[in-house]
Every structure is written in structure tokens, then in C-alpha cells.
Amino acid sequence: MLATLSGSMVKGRRVDWGGIILYLILTCFALLMVAPLVYLVSTAFKPLEELFLFPPRFFVINPTLKNFNDLLMITGASTVPFSRYIFNSLFITLASVSLGVVISAMAAYPLSKHPMPFRKQIFSMIILALMFAPAVTQIPQYLVIANLGLMNTYWAMIVPGLAAPVFLFLTKQFLDQIPDPLLEAAKIDGAREWVIFWKIVMPMLKPALSTVVLLSFISTWNDPGPAMLFTTSESMKTLPFALSTISGGTGVIAQAGAGAAAALLTVIPSIVMFVISQRMVLETMAHSGIKD
Amino acid sequence: MKKRLGLTMRARHIVQGYSFISIWIVGFFLFMAIPLFRSLMFSFQDLKIMSGGLEATQVGLKHYNNAFTVDTSFVPRLITSFTNIVIQVPLTLVFAMFSALLLNRKLLGRIAFRGIFFLPVIIASGAVLKKLMGQGATRLPIFDQVDLVGKLIDYVPGQILFPLLKMMDAITLIMWDSGVQILIFLAGLQSISTTLYEAAKCDGATPWESFWKVTFPMIVPMILVNTLFSIVSSFTKVDNSVMDYIQYIVFNKSDYGYASSLGWIYFVFIFLVIGAVFLMFRGASAEERR
Structure with missing residues (x-):
């Protein structure tokens, strides 16, 4: 398909207007797409008077490192070292992403490839759960966690996210496209289900799973919710929660700069994660043998 | 392969399928289904936070x-x-x-x-x-x-x-x-x-x-x-x-x-x-x- 569509790109020495227009459009879009990142970076370096300029300006005029200094001061003054928040966040995010992906894939496999009773019902339950506003389940979730005696533990922040229906839905959609004969061939060769899952299903799903990993990393890393609900002690707080207390809501002017710096720093792990998984995510389908 | 528990091929298939999905189902029930059901109950109640927990009174619709x-x-x-x-x-x-x-x-x-x-x-x-x-x-x-x-x-x-x-x-x-x-x-x-x-x-x-x-x-x-x-x-x-x-x-x-x-x-x-x-x-x- 690429070959047929790209016919218009190169035509000897004639000026290729189609190609130029294509690049122009893409560049315009790309500029708009980069805008949030540029804004984030430039805001982090803005001095106080520029932060509250009206009308707000996009770019910074007199860049300063003061915001980062402020951030260090504020975090240095708290009782718990800042590295503790980072560790908490990293640990919780990594644990819930890796466990969540495996559990979702394990659940998606029979849902997609095993003929078993209630399969349809389970799947429609998942779709229904997708539509539910999470705010409403928060307090009953809190009750469940409290009854299990998991308050103030890492478990409380990892486990509730594992059953997220979104990722099961995505994984199952991808799995549906893996051809059945491949699995049947393995079965005929005497492979057990467990072996099939790890040796065939998981490798085939790799591109799709890396998409799921990236999305779930972003959502877990940025979500202050679990820490807000399930912890009361300072040492169990996660980074986004700690940062949301730094910028202190809307009223606190003096710390707005530190908040902007903090926002920039929080985004960095997500970007790193994206750069690592980028190839896999963006080429999702190309190598997964889906075409046959 | 030895035949486990004397199950038929089909039954074993189903058991295998469910054993794969079971972890997810447990999690789903604990953290989605039960909370959802509870919130449905709550929606017919007036809740007050008391020292001993939540106190509920039925208020219907x-x-x-x-x-x-x-x-x-x-x-x-x-x-x-x-x-x-x-x-x-x-x-x-x-x-x-x-x-x-x-x-x-x-x-x-x-x-x-x-x-x-x-x-x-x-x-x-x-x-x-x-x-x-x-x-x-x-x-x-x-x-x-x-x-x-x-x-x-x-x-x-x-x-x-x-x-x-x-x-x-x-x-x-x-x-x-x-x-x-x-x-x-x-x-x-x-x-x-x-x-x-x-x-x-x-x-x-x-x-x-x-x-x-x-x-x-x-x-x-x-x-x-x-x-x-x-x-x-x-x-x-x-x-x-x-x-x-x-x-x-x-x-x-x-x-x-x-x-x-x-x-x-x-x-x-x-x-x-x-x-x-x-x-x-x-x-x-x-x-x-x-």
C-alpha cells in the first residue's frame, strides 16, 4: 500500500507539489502538537512576574532557574526526603504496569481464543465497566481496601489498578487479530497452554503490549488518586500527590513557579518511557504477522 | 500427557481458560463489581460519616x-x-x-x-x-x-x-x-x-x-x-x-x-x-x- 500511495512523492526532476503540500500540512500540525511541551518547558523557566502576565504569553522572555531552586527549598523543608516520593512513585508504577499487563494479557487470551461458557457475558461486563465514572467507585473501593487491612501499604496503591478494564479491552482487541492456526499448530506439537501463552501469544502481542504498557505507565504515573485515597502517612505519598500539595491549589501565588517546575519534572519519566517504547508503539501492527 | 481428573477434552479446555482469566476476575470483582454494586445501594441511601463508620438510612428514589x-x-x-x-x-x-x-x-x-x-x-x-x-x-x-x-x-x-x-x-x-x-x-x-x-x-x-x-x-x-x-x-x-x-x-x-x-x-x-x-x-x- 505504501508503494502505491507514494507514487506521487518522487517524479524525476519535476517539482513535486503534492509532496511539498504534504510536508507543509504535517509541519503545521506538528508545530501545534509540540505546543504543550514547549509551553511546559517555557513556563518552568518563567520568573514570577511573567507567570501572571495578562494576557498570558507563550514563550519565556527572561528565563530563570529560580523556580527549580524554589522547588528544592520547598521539598527540602518537608519531613520526608523528596527521593522517597520518587521511589514510591517509581515502585508503584513499575509494579502495577508490569503486573497489570501480564494479568490483562492472561485474561485476554482465553477471552479471545478459548471457547468457554459465559465468555460473551464477561466481555460485555468489561465494556460496561469501561463506561462507569470512576469517582463513584472510589469510596466503596476505599471500604474494600480498609476491610482487607491494606491501608497505607504499597499493595493498596498497586492492586486496585490491576483490574482496569481499559487495558484488557485493548489487549483483547489486538489478540483477536492473531491467526488461530498458529496456536493450533503449537497445540498439535504438544505445547501446553502455559507454554503457548508465554512462547507464542506474548511475543506476538509484543507491539500491542508495548502500547498498553506506555498508556498504563502514563495514567498510573500521573494519577494522584490512589495515594490520596489509600494513604494517610507522609512516607507513602507518591510524586504527583506530593506535587499537588506543593502547588497548593489555585490560591498560592508564591509557589506557582515551583509548581511549574515540578510539572515539567513529572512529565520527564513519561517522555523517557515514550522514547524507549516509541518504535514498538508506532509500528504496532507492521511486524505482528497480522496480515495473514 | 496424562489425563487429569478424568475430564473430557472440552471440559479441560474450559478449566484451562478459566484458570487463565481467574486472577483478573477476582480483581475485577473486588475492585470493580463490588464497589459498583455498593454504590448502587448507596444511591438509595442517605449516608452520614460517623465515628464507627458509615451510617445509612433508606431514602428510596x-x-x-x-x-x-x-x-x-x-x-x-x-x-x-x-x-x-x-x-x-x-x-x-x-x-x-x-x-x-x-x-x-x-x-x-x-x-x-x-x-x-x-x-x-x-x-x-x-x-x-x-x-x-x-x-x-x-x-x-x-x-x-x-x-x-x-x-x-x-x-x-x-x-x-x-x-x-x-x-x-x-x-x-x-x-x-x-x-x-x-x-x-x-x-x-x-x-x-x-x-x-x-x-x-x-x-x-x-x-x-x-x-x-x-x-x-x-x-x-x-x-x-x-x-x-x-x-x-x-x-x-x-x-x-x-x-x-x-x-x-x-x-x-x-x-x-x-x-x-x-x-x-x-x-x-x-x-x-x-x-x-x-x-x-x-x-x-x-x-x-x-
């Missing part, structure tokens, strides 16, 4: 009545978020489709462009996006600066003009929101077999025709997935006005029973919208869907 008759801000918010969907989802789909078609062409730096188009998904989520919106960075400033409304109102009737301007206003947000959709469309485009295009070309189809006769029909299932994804994500986004309101009632007013009933009304509402979309697609395509 009171909350549901209040939502539509007493509460003055719930129904307007519901309508706002509905009109947002009607305006934004088609725009998102068109934009995502357009970008996916462009990004699927062979061009220099394709990977880089794809990466850039996906970037807002990472950055402009949650807290950062809220900040951007607060600063007015998500609106195109042209409209305010040249007083477009005043100039155009003479030529274009208001009923058409205002929704149109609203669309234009939302366009940056839509672009930032469509990363995942672009990805899904790209995946769909790549799974279309090359031979189809070749056959169309042999039969003398122009690129325009081969888009409508080959690409579009092949990508209809992906359009359905994307529509659902956009609708659900827009309805359950944290900055959605109804979600905002429910959050506010839960955490600021601690009126948990009322918030639960709002949540369930909202759920039924979303369900109806999605049901309508499904019906539309059933009419539009006779092909096999998942």
Missing part, C-alpha cells in the same frame, strides 16, 4: 428525583457534556483519519512525525492540560482579537455561526486528544492488503475512488472502535463537567449517596449514547464486527 427536579446544575452540565460529544467526536475522527492517512504515506522522517503526533497524549494529560486551559493556551486567540463574531454575524445566521465557532475553538484540544485514535487508524490502514489497491488501480480507479471504495469500507470497524474510545474517554475525562461535579459532591460536600445516584444516572446516559452509536453502525455496515 429521593436522590434520583432531586437530580432532575431540585438540583439546578446537574441537568445543564449533562447537556453541555452531551453537546461537547456531538461536536468533538466527529471532528476527532475526521482529524485522526486525515492524520493517519498522511502519516501512512512513505515520507522522510515518518517515525519522527508519528512520534510528535503522539506526544500530546503523554504531556497534555490531566494536571498539565488543566493548567494550559487555565492560561487560555488551548484557544486560538485569533477569534477574540479580530472580533470574528461581530464581523460574521451579519452574513451567517447565529444558529450556524456559534456552533461553528465553538468547533473552531475546540480544535487545538481535539488535535491534542487524538493521538490514540491516530494510532488505531494507522494500525487499521496497515492491515489493508496491498493487493486490493493494486486491483483497484488495474481497474482504473483514481486515488480518490480507491479511498472511498477500498480504504473506507475496510476501516469501518476501526471507526467504530475509535468512536467508542472517543466517547468513553470524553465522558470519563477528569475535566468533563459532570465528572467535575460528581467529584465535587463526593469530596467537598461529602454527600456520597447523592453522588452515587448522579454517577448511575450518568452511567445510564452514557450507555444510551453508546447504544445509539452501535445502532448507527449496524445500519451503516453489514460486515462482520467484533
Whole structure:
């Protein structure tokens, strides 16, 4: 398909207007797409008077490192070292992403490839759960966690996210496209289900799973919710929660700069994660043998 | 292999299937199904936080009545978020489709462009996006600066003009929101077999025709997935006005029973919208869907 569509790109020495227009459009879009990142970076370096300029300006005029200094001061003054928040966040995010992906894939496999009773019902339950506003389940979730005696533990922040229906839905959609004969061939060769899952299903799903990993990393890393609900002690707080207390809501002017710096720093792990998984995510389908 | 427990082939298959899914099911029941069921119970109750826990009194359908008759801000918010969907989802789909078609062409730096188009998904989520919106960075400033409304109102009737301007206003947000959709469309485009295009070309189809006769029909299932994804994500986004309101009632007013009933009304509402979309697609395509 690429070959047929790209016919218009190169035509000897004639000026290729189609190609130029294509690049122009893409560049315009790309500029708009980069805008949030540029804004984030430039805001982090803005001095106080520029932060509250009206009308707000996009770019910074007199860049300063003061915001980062402020951030260090504020975090240095708290009782718990800042590295503790980072560790908490990293640990919780990594644990819930890796466990969540495996559990979702394990659940998606029979849902997609095993003929078993209630399969349809389970799947429609998942779709229904997708539509539910999470705010409403928060307090009953809190009750469940409290009854299990998991308050103030890492478990409380990892486990509730594992059953997220979104990722099961995505994984199952991808799995549906893996051809059945491949699995049947393995079965005929005497492979057990467990072996099939790890040796065939998981490798085939790799591109799709890396998409799921990236999305779930972003959502877990940025979500202050679990820490807000399930912890009361300072040492169990996660980074986004700690940062949301730094910028202190809307009223606190003096710390707005530190908040902007903090926002920039929080985004960095997500970007790193994206750069690592980028190839896999963006080429999702190309190598997964889906075409046959 | 030895025969375990004397099960038949089929039964063993089922047991294996369920053993794979069991962990997820346990988690789902503990953290989704039970909380959902509880919140349904709560929605018929008045809850007070006492020292020993929650104290509940049955109030029947009171909350549901209040939502539509007493509460003055719930129904307007519901309508706002509905009109947002009607305006934004088609725009998102068109934009995502357009970008996916462009990004699927062979061009220099394709990977880089794809990466850039996906970037807002990472950055402009949650807290950062809220900040951007607060600063007015998500609106195109042209409209305010040249007083477009005043100039155009003479030529274009208001009923058409205002929704149109609203669309234009939302366009940056839509672009930032469509990363995942672009990805899904790209995946769909790549799974279309090359031979189809070749056959169309042999039969003398122009690129325009081969888009409508080959690409579009092949990508209809992906359009359905994307529509659902956009609708659900827009309805359950944290900055959605109804979600905002429910959050506010839960955490600021601690009126948990009322918030639960709002949540369930909202759920039924979303369900109806999605049901309508499904019906539309059933009419539009006779092909096999998942």
C-alpha cells in the first residue's frame, strides 16, 4: 500500500507539489502538537512576574532557574526526603504496569481464543465497566481496601489498578487479530497452554503490549488518586500527590513557579518511557504477522 | 500427557481458560463489581460519616428525583457534556483519519512525525492540560482579537455561526486528544492488503475512488472502535463537567449517596449514547464486527 500511495512523492526532476503540500500540512500540525511541551518547558523557566502576565504569553522572555531552586527549598523543608516520593512513585508504577499487563494479557487470551461458557457475558461486563465514572467507585473501593487491612501499604496503591478494564479491552482487541492456526499448530506439537501463552501469544502481542504498557505507565504515573485515597502517612505519598500539595491549589501565588517546575519534572519519566517504547508503539501492527 | 481428573477434552479446555482469566476476575470483582454494586445501594441511601463508620438510612428514589427536579446544575452540565460529544467526536475522527492517512504515506522522517503526533497524549494529560486551559493556551486567540463574531454575524445566521465557532475553538484540544485514535487508524490502514489497491488501480480507479471504495469500507470497524474510545474517554475525562461535579459532591460536600445516584444516572446516559452509536453502525455496515 505504501508503494502505491507514494507514487506521487518522487517524479524525476519535476517539482513535486503534492509532496511539498504534504510536508507543509504535517509541519503545521506538528508545530501545534509540540505546543504543550514547549509551553511546559517555557513556563518552568518563567520568573514570577511573567507567570501572571495578562494576557498570558507563550514563550519565556527572561528565563530563570529560580523556580527549580524554589522547588528544592520547598521539598527540602518537608519531613520526608523528596527521593522517597520518587521511589514510591517509581515502585508503584513499575509494579502495577508490569503486573497489570501480564494479568490483562492472561485474561485476554482465553477471552479471545478459548471457547468457554459465559465468555460473551464477561466481555460485555468489561465494556460496561469501561463506561462507569470512576469517582463513584472510589469510596466503596476505599471500604474494600480498609476491610482487607491494606491501608497505607504499597499493595493498596498497586492492586486496585490491576483490574482496569481499559487495558484488557485493548489487549483483547489486538489478540483477536492473531491467526488461530498458529496456536493450533503449537497445540498439535504438544505445547501446553502455559507454554503457548508465554512462547507464542506474548511475543506476538509484543507491539500491542508495548502500547498498553506506555498508556498504563502514563495514567498510573500521573494519577494522584490512589495515594490520596489509600494513604494517610507522609512516607507513602507518591510524586504527583506530593506535587499537588506543593502547588497548593489555585490560591498560592508564591509557589506557582515551583509548581511549574515540578510539572515539567513529572512529565520527564513519561517522555523517557515514550522514547524507549516509541518504535514498538508506532509500528504496532507492521511486524505482528497480522496480515495473514 | 496424562489425563487429569478424568475430564473430557472440552471440559479441560474450559478449566484451562478459566484458570487463565481467574486472577483478573477476582480483581475485577473486588475492585470493580463490588464497589459498583455498593454504590448502587448507596444511591438509595442517605449516608452520614460517623465515628464507627458509615451510617445509612433508606431514602428510596429521593436522590434520583432531586437530580432532575431540585438540583439546578446537574441537568445543564449533562447537556453541555452531551453537546461537547456531538461536536468533538466527529471532528476527532475526521482529524485522526486525515492524520493517519498522511502519516501512512512513505515520507522522510515518518517515525519522527508519528512520534510528535503522539506526544500530546503523554504531556497534555490531566494536571498539565488543566493548567494550559487555565492560561487560555488551548484557544486560538485569533477569534477574540479580530472580533470574528461581530464581523460574521451579519452574513451567517447565529444558529450556524456559534456552533461553528465553538468547533473552531475546540480544535487545538481535539488535535491534542487524538493521538490514540491516530494510532488505531494507522494500525487499521496497515492491515489493508496491498493487493486490493493494486486491483483497484488495474481497474482504473483514481486515488480518490480507491479511498472511498477500498480504504473506507475496510476501516469501518476501526471507526467504530475509535468512536467508542472517543466517547468513553470524553465522558470519563477528569475535566468533563459532570465528572467535575460528581467529584465535587463526593469530596467537598461529602454527600456520597447523592453522588452515587448522579454517577448511575450518568452511567445510564452514557450507555444510551453508546447504544445509539452501535445502532448507527449496524445500519451503516453489514460486515462482520467484533
